[in-house]
Amino acid sequence: MRNSQRRGGPPSIVEVARAAGVSTATAGRVLGGYGQASAASRTKVEEAAQRLGYRPNGLARSLIHGSTETVGVIVTDIGNSFFASAVRAVTDVVRAAGYEILLANTDSDPAAEQRALTVMWEKRVDGLVIAPQGPGTAERLRTMAEAGLPTVLLDRPLAALPQVDQVTINNTACARSAVAHLTRLGHRRIAVVSEAARDLDRLRDAPVRDGDDERPSAARLVGYLAALRRAGIDPDPALVVHSPYDRDAAERAVRRLLRRNPDVTALFCTDNVLSSGAVAALQDSGRVCPDEISLVGFDDQDWTTLVRPRLTVVRQPRRELGAAAGRKLLERMAERARSRAGTASAEPGDGDRTDTGAAEAAGNGREAVDLPAGERVVLRGRLITRDSTGPAPRPSGPTPLAAEPSGTMSNRRAPGSPSGEDEEDSA
Amino acid sequence: MRNSQRRGGPPSIVEVARAAGVSTATAGRVLGGYGQASAASRTKVEEAAQRLGYRPNGLARSLIHGSTETVGVIVTDIGNSFFASAVRAVTDVVRAAGYEILLANTDSDPAAEQRALTVMWEKRVDGLVIAPQGPGTAERLRTMAEAGLPTVLLDRPLAALPQVDQVTINNTACARSAVAHLTRLGHRRIAVVSEAARDLDRLRDAPVRDGDDERPSAARLVGYLAALRRAGIDPDPALVVHSPYDRDAAERAVRRLLRRNPDVTALFCTDNVLSSGAVAALQDSGRVCPDEISLVGFDDQDWTTLVRPRLTVVRQPRRELGAAAGRKLLERMAERARSRAGTASAEPGDGDRTDTGAAEAAGNGREAVDLPAGERVVLRGRLITRDSTGPAPRPSGPTPLAAEPSGTMSNRRAPGSPSGEDEEDSA
DNA sequence: ATGAAAGCGCTAACAA
DNA sequence: TTGTTAGCGCTTTCAT
Numbered sequence: 001m002r003n004s005q006r007r008g009g010p011p012s013i014v015e016v017a018r019a020a021g022v023s024t025a026t027a028g029r030v031l032g033g034y035g036q037a038s039a040a041s042r043t044k045v046e047e048a049a050q051r052l053g054y055r056p057n058g059l060a061r062s063l064i065h066g067s068t069e070t071v072g073v074i075v076t077d078i079g080n081s082f083f084a085s086a087v088r089a090v091t092d093v094v095r096a097a098g099y100e101i102l103l104a105n106t107d108s109d110p111a112a113e114q115r116a117l118t119v120m121w122e123k124r125v126d127g128l129v130i131a132p133q134g135p136g137t138a139e140r141l142r143t144m145a146e147a148g149l150p151t152v153l154l155d156r157p158l159a160a161l162p163q164v165d166q167v168t169i170n171n172t173a174c175a176r177s178a179v180a181h182l183t184r185l186g187h188r189r190i191a192v193v194s195e196a197a198r199d200l201d202r203l204r205d206a207p208v209r210d211g212d213d214e215r216p217s218a219a220r221l222v223g224y225l226a227a228l229r230r231a232g233i234d235p236d237p238a239l240v241v242h243s244p245y246d247r248d249a250a251e252r253a254v255r256r257l258l259r260r261n262p263d264v265t266a267l268f269c270t271d272n273v274l275s276s277g278a279v280a281a282l283q284d285s286g287r288v289c290p291d292e293i294s295l296v297g298f299d300d301q302d303w304t305t306l307v308r309p310r311l312t313v314v315r316q317p318r319r320e321l322g323a324a325a326g327r328k329l330l331e332r333m334a335e336r337a338r339s340r341a342g343t344a345s346a347e348p349g350d351g352d353r354t355d356t357g358a359a360e361a362a363g364n365g366r367e368a369v370d371l372p373a374g375e376r377v378v379l380r381g382r383l384i385t386r387d388s389t390g391p392a393p394r395p396s397g398p399t400p401l402a403a404e405p406s407g408t409m410s411n412r413r414a415p416g417s418p419s420g421e422d423e424e425d426s427a
Numbered sequence: 428m429r430n431s432q433r434r435g436g437p438p439s440i441v442e443v444a445r446a447a448g449v450s451t452a453t454a455g456r457v458l459g460g461y462g463q464a465s466a467a468s469r470t471k472v473e474e475a476a477q478r479l480g481y482r483p484n485g486l487a488r489s490l491i492h493g494s495t496e497t498v499g500v501i502v503t504d505i506g507n508s509f510f511a512s513a514v515r516a517v518t519d520v521v522r523a524a525g526y527e528i529l530l531a532n533t534d535s536d537p538a539a540e541q542r543a544l545t546v547m548w549e550k551r552v553d554g555l556v557i558a559p560q561g562p563g564t565a566e567r568l569r570t571m572a573e574a575g576l577p578t579v580l581l582d583r584p585l586a587a588l589p590q591v592d593q594v595t596i597n598n599t600a601c602a603r604s605a606v607a608h609l610t611r612l613g614h615r616r617i618a619v620v621s622e623a624a625r626d627l628d629r630l631r632d633a634p635v636r637d638g639d640d641e642r643p644s645a646a647r648l649v650g651y652l653a654a655l656r657r658a659g660i661d662p663d664p665a666l667v668v669h670s671p672y673d674r675d676a677a678e679r680a681v682r683r684l685l686r687r688n689p690d691v692t693a694l695f696c697t698d699n700v701l702s703s704g705a706v707a708a709l710q711d712s713g714r715v716c717p718d719e720i721s722l723v724g725f726d727d728q729d730w731t732t733l734v735r736p737r738l739t740v741v742r743q744p745r746r747e748l749g750a751a752a753g754r755k756l757l758e759r760m761a762e763r764a765r766s767r768a769g770t771a772s773a774e775p776g777d778g779d780r781t782d783t784g785a786a787e788a789a790g791n792g793r794e795a796v797d798l799p800a801g802e803r804v805v806l807r808g809r810l811i812t813r814d815s816t817g818p819a820p821r822p823s824g825p826t827p828l829a830a831e832p833s834g835t836m837s838n839r840r841a842p843g844s845p846s847g848e849d850e851e852d853s854a
Numbered sequence: 855a856t857g858a859a860a861g862c863g864c865t866a867a868c869a870a
Numbered sequence: 871t872t873g874t875t876a877g878c879g880c881t882t883t884c885a886t
Contacts (some may be wrong), residue, residue, distance in 0.1 A: 009493055010574055010862055023873045028865065035866090038871060052572065058549040060863035063878045066436055068486070070529070070550070079515035081508055088506035091532055100546055102497070102526045105518055119527055122485040123497070143480060147437055247729055274769045275731045283733070302674055302703045302732030306710070439879055450857045455881065465855055487879035490862045739872085 002228070009320030010051040018311045022049035031056060037309045062124065067337075071329060072120035074113065074130040076153070078106075079216065080245070082272060082299060085323035086154065091127055092327030092378050106246075117144065127329045131155045135213075150332035154325045157376070159213035164374040165332065166324040170210040176230075178296045179268055181312070181325025181383055183231035186295060186392035187266040189239065189258055192224045193250060195272045195279055197242030204235070211378050220270040220298070239264060243274055250277025251284075258285050258293075265293055265392045272299035279307060300384060309387030314379035324377050386390040438479040447475035449660045458483060460752035488572055489551065494764070496757060501540065501557040502507070502581070508533075509699060509726060510558070513581065513749035514744035517556055520753030526553065535672075537563050554756045558582045562640075581752045584803070586640035591801040592642060592759065594728035594752040597637040601741045601808040602650025603657075605723045606695055607811055607820035608739070614693040614721060616666065618684055619651045620677060620705055621697045624669030631662075639803050647697040647725070666691060668681065670701055677704025678711075685712050692819045699726035706734060717817030736814030743808035751804050 017027035022041050029035035030045045031054070037045070048054075062068045070120065071094050075083040091101050100158035102125055104116035113133050117140055120128060127150040145151045145164050153166040182190050195217040196203070203218055208226040210219065221240070222230030228235050238261060243253040250269075254277060258264065267282070269275040287293045289309055297304055300315035437585035444454035447818050449468050457472045458481070475481075502510040518528050529552055531543035540560050545568055547555060554577040559568065565587035565651070572578045572591050588758045594835040610619050622644040623630070630645055635653040637646065649665070655662050665688060670680040677696075681704060685691065694709070696702040702724030714720045716736055724731055727742035 014863080025866090025873060025875095026862095026871085029872090032865075036871060041872080053570065055548045057490075057551060059486050059495070059551055060878085061865075063484075063490060063863085063880090064865050064880080068512075075517065078505065079512050081511065084508065084511035085506050088504065088532065091505070092529070095531075102551070102848065103518065103530045118482070119485075121482045122573045123527070124484060124486055133855050137524070145536075147480065172776045193569060212856080276733065279733050301730075302700075303728075306706050306734045308735055366691070390732060403668065441879080451880080452882085453855080455879095456856090459881070463855060470858080484879050486864055488881075490864090490879085491881050493862080750856085845866095 016049050019046040045181040070100045071127040072125040074104045076108045081317045085318040087321030089319040090326040090419040127333045150327045152325045156215045165328045167377045171216045171219035172210045172223040174226045176219035179227035182266045189264045191264045191270045194223045197240045247277045250274040253279045253282035254278045267294045294389040312386045312389040443476045447471040456731030469539045497527045497551040498554040501531045512745040518748040553758045577590045579752045579756045592755045596647035598643045599637045599650040602647035603654045606654035609693045616691045618666040619692040619695045620689045622699045623648045623666045646785045665797035674704040678708045679703045697786040721816040739813045739816040776780040
């Protein structure tokens with residue numbers, strides 16, 4: 001009873017063919033736009049398809065072609081404005097090439113990430129953009145990449161995956177530049193709010209270099225440490241406060257910090273939601289910014305110019321990050337399509353080794369494409385100097401003779417930025 | 428040469444079966460978790476699958492089962508924090524039930540929306556959540572819904588689609604409540620920034636009721652007009668300023684408004700990005716808020732409590748909106764699954780009419796499920812009174828004798844809200 | 855418990 | 871130009 005009874009689903013091509021009085025092959029030819037068909041059958045088929053409300057079944061088509069015109073996107077939280085922007089950009093780029101987006105959130109949960117990867121794999125996405133969580137992911141990703149899935153890492157590098165393209169931001173340099181800005185202003189008690197505070201000890205000895213294996217929060221913490229070192233300041237663990245990516249948690253953390261360490265004169269936030277929590281805490285603390293305490297935020301969101309004082313921030317190219325990842329992915333997918341097309345005759349630059357040890361060694365006895373080394377794109381963020389950072393206040397005690405110039409107690413600008421905002425490179 | 432040569436793709440079940448020395452049927456049984464298999468073959472198959480890195484092909488599975496475990500989500504812009512939150516909530520709800528998300532942005536472009544719908548259709552999503560653009564979409568959506576695709580409208584009602592579930596917010600009531608708050612404070616020259624300003628003439632006579640056919644921006648404009656009418660104020664078209672959903676455009680629009688109409692004492696923004704543009708323009712204008720001009724924003728974002736004065740806003744339950752849509756969709760999909768399961772024997776509450784006129788009349792000669800009337804869920808937003816709204820200033824001219832009480836010129840609170848923020852219902 | 859075979863909806867050789 | 875047929879990878883009778 002193939003295709004004879006209606007089963008509730010949409011009409012298939014055989015129903016259209018029957019209605020049009022032609023074979024499924026001809027129906028396919030006109031509806032799929034391949035091969036040739038006479039004008040007569042063309043109209044008959046089109047009319048029938050129209051009447052029945054026919055839409056081709058992409059699943060069947062994909063099953064044959066081996067491609068789904070879909071790319072997977074895995075991030076921690078699409079509700080976070082950073083990823084919302086980045087994903088939007090990825091979408092725009094790949095959609096222009098005809099690809100749709102299968103989206104998954106992991107909430108930084110490795111198990112959720114594993115599940116997401118499995119799903120993407122089973123749904124046979126043509127490519128993958130992922131902001132990976134941890135080293136545990138690397139192995140799985142390598143397996144998938146070696147099995148031929150074009151993959152691009154977004155926002156977080158993975159040293160264990162040199163075969164894979166990685167698009168990131170120079171987080172360490174950005175953070176270093178932000179904190180150097182503070183030390184230059186004379187600050188010495190500089191606190192940082194970070195999701196990676198727990199890794200402090202490990203990061204003390206980490207190389208000061210971007211594009212390695214650290215997640216963004218850790219990379220930024222490394223930058224913080226580097227800037228302190230450069231200024232001859234010994235990092236005080238009490239000033240490295242941990243907070244998860246949650247505004248209220250950040251607010252509480254900063255409040256506690258200020259209570260316990262009233263001598264802190266500057267604060268560096270390593271993420272947009274941490275920044276917003278810190279601003280709230282600062283406002284609540286009654287300490288005036290930047291006179292009593294300076295603040296550098298991360299991620300140049302709209303509201304950072306709306307609050308007073310306007311926030312000095314590290315701006316990261318969120319959309320460009322997503323767009324770059326999308327473009328890289330398109331490249332890789334194109335390459336792969338090309339190589340698959342020519343796969344029957346000869347592998348480019350590689351004879352017809354059918355079952356050499358190399359492939360076996362890759363783990364699963366199947367053709368493990370040895371990929372050209374993955375490219376690393378490191379986009380540059382930069383420090384935007386605005387009004388929330390100013391010279392370090394005199395240490396408490398008897399007021400020194402060289403008093404502050406009068407009339408500048410509020411809304412003071414950072415020195416060297418006479419008007420508006422000032423951009424500072426962070427290379 | 429079925430499955431014999433490796434074609435670069437992942438291993439199929441026949442390769443696993445061969446490697447395990449069993450038939451594809453048994454391999455399927457153990458790998459798919461259906462039917463029975465002896466412990467012996469089970470281990471053999473599992474071992475082989477493991478070794479080959481086998482992952483079932485979801486496409487083939489879907490082709491058979493007729494379901495993809497995927498729901499489509501179509502919004503205007505996932506980069507907009509409103510949709511980012513809502514989509515996140517949808518994702519969480521449906522993912523818990525095992526569904527993935529196929530995401531598309533339309534940028535309010537009807538053509539893009541049509542394309543997105545086509546794609547979702549061809550990819551055979553099991554359900555659809557959509558923030559529709561316009562009446563043009565309704566027909567297409569109806570076709571799809573009648574063809575059996577569970578569909579839920581998000582954020583924007585469509586009167587032409589009574590068969591479909593709709594989850595929206597009481598936009599008109601919210602806006603009315605916001606503007607009533609202003610009139611109660613004595614404001615009479617109240618401007619509004621809206622994406623729907625061009626529809627002003629049409630909306631003058633629109634019924635003051637939520638859940639009809641207006642898009643959110645229009646519904647809010649209707650609420651604005653209603654509140655003015657109630658207060659006996661004749662709406663001045665010059666105070667209804669248009670702006671697209673773009674922060675800078677909104678800022679320019681408000682700046683122009685204030686230049687041309689210096690007598691405006693209050694401003695109502697109908698969207699989060701418009702709010703942020705308005706705040707910027709206000710700050711730039713040098714007019715002090717709320718003493719010289721009051722402001723009500725829309726959408727309670729984090730930054731609205733960070734700026735000074737803290738913004739009075741209409742809070743809308745963004746996440747709950749998405750969650751409700753997700754839940755409704757799950758319900759519908761479950762219903763449909765149930766009815767499809769029983770379709771071979773008997774339709775529930777409907778004899779086996781095979782080809783009655785009713786189905787034919789639906790347009791395409793196929794089974795047009797006549798759906799139970801769609802449900803409407805209207806979630807309630809509410810006004811949060813904070814510091815950006817205050818009594819209307821005295822009209823300019825000679826200062827009247829009844830002077831302002833001294834010492835309250837800045838950061839004044841709205842009357843009736845002695846401490847913190849005040850919630851006001853908007854039913 | 856297992857295997858052979860049909861079939862989901864479509865595309866692609868191959869014949870006619 | 872058109873129809874016949876095999877087959878994508880899997881599930882599912884139906885025999886055995």
